[in-house]
Amino acid sequence: MLKRKIYNKIEEYLKAPSNKMLLIDGAKQIGKSYIIRSVGQSLYPNYIEINMEEDKQGNRLFAEVKTTNDFYLALSSFAGDKMGDKESTLVFIDEIQAYDHLLTLVKFLMQENKFTYIASGSQLGITLKKTQSIPGGSYERIRMFPLDFEEFLWANGVGELAIDSMRDSFSKRECLNEGMHKRIMDLLRKYLLVGGLPDAVNSFVADKNIIKYVRYITIYTTFT
16 A cells, blocks of 8 residues: 555544544546545454445435434445444445535534545535535544655655655755765656656556556646
């Protein structure tokens, strides 16, 4: 698994009591669901994940949910065998903006304190601005981005000691030694070509084929 800085933030939120639902906002394909799933499954024996975009295109179990009781009933029909208590059950609502009425329920779900919740969405910013009935104090929003250069260095085997040394040299306005400078500049050029999408980085780390990422970026930017 790629090491991501946001992992610790999600873990800290889930380990600390909170009356706010954590909303992870960010573009598609940057690893939101994967990282939340990784943290959630490591901390909770009862892990429930519902993708509301898929539900909207499929069974529409949550399409008519108006109250918390409606929500629990829909959740039970989806994953009733995993519904324990707050300490043992994490409910991950993926692509929550697909049903904006669920965002208005956030305050009441948190007040009832029945389960632990976390949510994500690829268009949360737009939906939150459009939906006037969402109590601002009921959620905490974190923006997630593709891998930054430091995360790209981690993925390519550059250790914390080397990164801390570079950071120290920068703060002192000192040059890196020639070997380190060449290594980091080479990785920077590759980062600019590969980008920070997790799938692209994982594939690059596996095969080191830089040419196909120029093609990948061209295809991705053409169709997104």
